[in-house]
Amino acid sequence: MKFKALTLGILIASAGASQAATVNEVFNGKMLGTNQRYFESIAGVPRDSFRNDHTFVVQNCQITATIGDGKVTALRLDLGQGCEANLQSFIGEDAPKPGQTITPGVFGSGQRYTASCLAECGNAADPSAYALWQAPRSAGGMEVLMEMVLAGDKAMTAADEWEKQIKQAAGMDYVLATKFNCETRFNSIAEAVFKDVPVNAITVGYGLPTQRCN
Template sequence: MMKVATRLGIATVLLSFGTAQAATVAEVFTGDMLGKNQRYFESIAGIAQESNGDEHTFKVQGCDVTATIEGGKVTRLRLETAPECQADLTRFVGSYAPAPGKPLTLGAFEASSGGVMVYSADCLSMCGNAFDPSVYALWEGPHAVNFMQVLLEIRLTSDEAIAAADAWTEQILKAKGEDFVNATNFNCDPQFAEGAKKAFAHVPVTAVTIGTGLASPGC
């Protein structure tokens, strides 16, 4: 009887330990994790579900969080956003980020950060069917936040996102023509940033990456 009770006690302790270790998005997707070593990060986030080179994807509260780990340390974090997977960017850049709890948009972030954002896209025409293209907005913070970079991404899959992309494309076509658009030369021409800013201001962000040395599509 004593052995059975002991085994039950051990099982209860192990079950409680497993439950206590279940991480939240807030614990994993936070500036405190940047610079931490891989072993520490995985002790909180759990085991990666997928790895591709330096990028390791974890499932946290049903949300996909990807950690870029270089030299054994976390250098970038990416969150696929959804209604149940909200990004609290104040955990990275403080008051430069919009207040948490509301849908994240490019307009909301630009208003709170007060900084210049660099807009780009994988493509706006002749994209093919190999992948779903995205539009990006890259922001670099000031010294106060250690020049932290934020890369906001809008995947062009929803009706709202596609309509915004069409509006931006139309502006570029009128100014530069079809070849310019097909070659994605707009990514290196800041005169079209205002058009992207206006078109995508209220479209929800589908992913956000934070860290340093972030890259967005070029021309």
């Protein structure tokens, strides 16, 4: 009887979590800092886990929670196909309006740009460019990392222009070694060319990792 009661309780809890979970409930500023057990009671069981990253599917949208020392430190949402990020719970009035297409430009200026690769990237996976924006201290200094997959026309055009200008100023070896990830002298160029490029995924948290140079 105890075993049946326990099993029934788990099933009820799982059903409750799946019924209650919405993207806005899971991808929410209130989830940052919560413990893993509580987060999973809302988000459900992760579909996949790799190191500290645990991926959940909520309303057919992919949300990845980074969990360190048992607490949620960052949340990532893949955008598109009906999956929209409401950032108001994270950064309040500094957030784009709900339903607005998210591009780096909606956050104004001052983002830090990096990329996984700009030239001779190979065919294993599409490279990405990243724009890291930090909220004002009044909003807690939270970080927002925007990822743009370099596959669509706008993203490719922006990446090609960024690469061209970097190569002209610093040479091809500099580009291949992604040295632009370790300094900011070409950041203003990236800001200009990527400002209207739609974002494919967005991560919110503190101390978010950025791309490195080789």
